[in-house]
Amino acid sequence: MKPDPSRLPSAPRPPVLEPAPVPEVPAVDILSAEKIYPNGTRALLPVDLSLREGEFVTLLGPSGCGKSTLLKMVAGLLEPSDGRLLLWRKPVAELAQTGRRMAFVFQSPTLMPWASVRSNVRLPLDLAGVPRAEAEARVSEVLALVGLSKFDRALPRALSGGMQMRVSIARGLVTEPDLLLMDEPFGALDEITRHKLDADLLELWRKKKLTVIFVTHSIHEAVFLSSRVVMMAARPGRVVEQFFIDEPHPRQADFMVSPQFSQYARQLQDSLLRASAEEPSP
Amino acid sequence: MSPAPLHKVAPTQKPPVAWLHRPEVQRVVYPLLVGLFLLALWQGLVTGLELPPYLVPSPGLMLQTLIKDWATLGLALWVTLKITLFAFALAVVVGVLISFLFVQSRLIETALFPYAVLLQVTPIVAVAPLIIIWVRDATLSMVICAALVALFPIISNTTLGLRSIEPDLQNYFRLNHATRWQSLVRLRIPSALPYFFGGLRISSGLALIGAVVAEFVAGTGGTGAGLAYQILQAGFQLNIPRMFAALLLISLTGVALFALMAWLSRRALSGWHASETSHE
Numbered sequence: 001m002k003p004d005p006s007r008l009p010s011a012p013r014p015p016v017l018e019p020a021p022v023p024e025v026p027a028v029d030i031l032s033a034e035k036i037y038p039n040g041t042r043a044l045l046p047v048d049l050s051l052r053e054g055e056f057v058t059l060l061g062p063s064g065c066g067k068s069t070l071l072k073m074v075a076g077l078l079e080p081s082d083g084r085l086l087l088w089r090k091p092v093a094e095l096a097q098t099g100r101r102m103a104f105v106f107q108s109p110t111l112m113p114w115a116s117v118r119s120n121v122r123l124p125l126d127l128a129g130v131p132r133a134e135a136e137a138r139v140s141e142v143l144a145l146v147g148l149s150k151f152d153r154a155l156p157r158a159l160s161g162g163m164q165m166r167v168s169i170a171r172g173l174v175t176e177p178d179l180l181l182m183d184e185p186f187g188a189l190d191e192i193t194r195h196k197l198d199a200d201l202l203e204l205w206r207k208k209k210l211t212v213i214f215v216t217h218s219i220h221e222a223v224f225l226s227s228r229v230v231m232m233a234a235r236p237g238r239v240v241e242q243f244f245i246d247e248p249h250p251r252q253a254d255f256m257v258s259p260q261f262s263q264y265a266r267q268l269q270d271s272l273l274r275a276s277a278e279e280p281s282p
Numbered sequence: 283m284s285p286a287p288l289h290k291v292a293p294t295q296k297p298p299v300a301w302l303h304r305p306e307v308q309r310v311v312y313p314l315l316v317g318l319f320l321l322a323l324w325q326g327l328v329t330g331l332e333l334p335p336y337l338v339p340s341p342g343l344m345l346q347t348l349i350k351d352w353a354t355l356g357l358a359l360w361v362t363l364k365i366t367l368f369a370f371a372l373a374v375v376v377g378v379l380i381s382f383l384f385v386q387s388r389l390i391e392t393a394l395f396p397y398a399v400l401l402q403v404t405p406i407v408a409v410a411p412l413i414i415i416w417v418r419d420a421t422l423s424m425v426i427c428a429a430l431v432a433l434f435p436i437i438s439n440t441t442l443g444l445r446s447i448e449p450d451l452q453n454y455f456r457l458n459h460a461t462r463w464q465s466l467v468r469l470r471i472p473s474a475l476p477y478f479f480g481g482l483r484i485s486s487g488l489a490l491i492g493a494v495v496a497e498f499v500a501g502t503g504g505t506g507a508g509l510a511y512q513i514l515q516a517g518f519q520l521n522i523p524r525m526f527a528a529l530l531l532i533s534l535t536g537v538a539l540f541a542l543m544a545w546l547s548r549r550a551l552s553g554w555h556a557s558e559t560s561h562e
Contacts, residue, residue, distance in 0.1 A: 106454070128458070
């Protein structure tokens with residue numbers, strides 16, 4: 001992608017640290033959801049969090065802070081021990097009734113090694129019984145979107161890690177989801193590839209008007225991507241603070257070297273240190 | 283401007299034995315060389331030490347006997363091969379069905395797996411007479427014996443394979459509300475294939491061993507006589523060259539079965555599974 005020269009970097013703005021604006025269309029409502037394992041481990045203390053439609057929210061924290069647990073509860077892969085999770089005002093299991101769709105992108109590409117890129121991307125459509133011709137058309141479209149049209153007949157192991165992750169994202173997008181859940185999707189990639197995919201992801205988010213929950217342990221990734229960062233801490237896992245990244249879109253690479261970027265990163269860093277230092281209230 | 287003259291690149295001087303460096307050629311040539319060397323050594327020792335053919339026949343004599351007695355031995359080979367293949371097929375079908383049963387629930391597997399092990403550890407020589415008494419048809423009884431020997435690797439490998447699914451891929455299927463059937467066909471069976479083929483390779487050899495052992499125990503003569511019976515007979519008659527010829531046929535059959543299974547495995551898995559992609 002070539003940066004648009006007509007687009008100048010926006011004027012610096014002070015970071016905003018205010019309560020969430022009143023949700024317009026609530027997409028995700030997490031109501032005192034907590035997770036305690038049968039052996040007594042408190043993986044996640046009760047969390048209250050709401051996302052409105054079109055938000056890009058990052059769950060940021062060290063390992064063991066329950067960010068993946070929270071994401072999996074939103075997806076319905078884990079049941080909360082207590083509390084409720086609503087997607088468009090319906091319980092997670094009844095998402096289909098709202099006419100909305102959700103897609104999940106895992107930490108690893110989780111592709112079927114025996115199937116071509118095309119078959120891998122087509123999988124959710126095949127499972128849903130979408131007619132073959134329509135499915136093929138949508139697969140071609142979404143492969144073009146992630147820039148992998150030329151590789152549609154390749155097997156996953158013939159692709160680099162970054163390309164495999166693109167296939168995984170294409171598989172997520174092919175169902176035209178409204179909510180995209182991503183569990184440290186670029187964590188295993190080198191930094192250059194990760195920056196590229198981050199930028200591409202933002203572009204897709206804007207184009208498709210997605211609601212995204214993105215799990216990461218990278219402060220820089222969180223600042224660059226998010227409209228809101230939810231800071232979490234470990235032992236026990238809990239939400240400690242929220243930050244709004246009030247930076248207009250589209251965000252270019254030069255945002256990453258701007259003073260306000262450093263300022264945001266600094267705030268998150270301090271918050272992370274504070275959270276690790278303090279003992280949680282019982 | 284005239285283009286700079288291209289340097290005529292002489293075709294890379296390949297050494298005259300370049301074909302020897304190709305791994306697929308090496309796979310055939312190297313074992314063959316070892317075999318030829320051993321045969322020559324054998325022939326030389328027998329001739330040099332003047333060993334009598336009723337103790338150790340020379341390879342030449344063995345081949346002569348094989349050709350001379352081909353009418354008998356070929357028929358016996360056919361009988362043994364038939365028992366082996368039927369037994370192998372039976373073991374594959376039954377083994378796969380049992381594996382599917384096992385993966386339906388941990389309870390079923392926990393309850394039944396020890397009996398599969400029991401089947402495996404009981405020596406077939408000890409069970410064969412019983413089966414031969416119970417089953418009237420001699421061929422069928424031998425097929426059952428051989429199948430019992432070949433069954434366990436199929437069960438254990440396929441069960442392991444059907445369970446060896448990447449957890450997140452399984453989660454992905456769950457998130458997309460895949461039915462049990464969809465998960466089985468699109469996820470479990472392809473994931474199990476590498477393990478299944480591993481089981482096939484072990485089992486094909488075991489089916490042959492089982493068939494030979496069953497023939498020994500059954501001792502069936504006449505038209506239904508297999509290679510094991512030929513070996514027994516040749517032993518009684520001190521016809522050692524024929525014994526060796528029959529032995530050779532059994533070994534070659536085993537190697538051929540193994541090669542066939544390896545080829546099948548390569549065909550099915552090449553490209554995607556680490557065990558069958560080239561190491562270049």
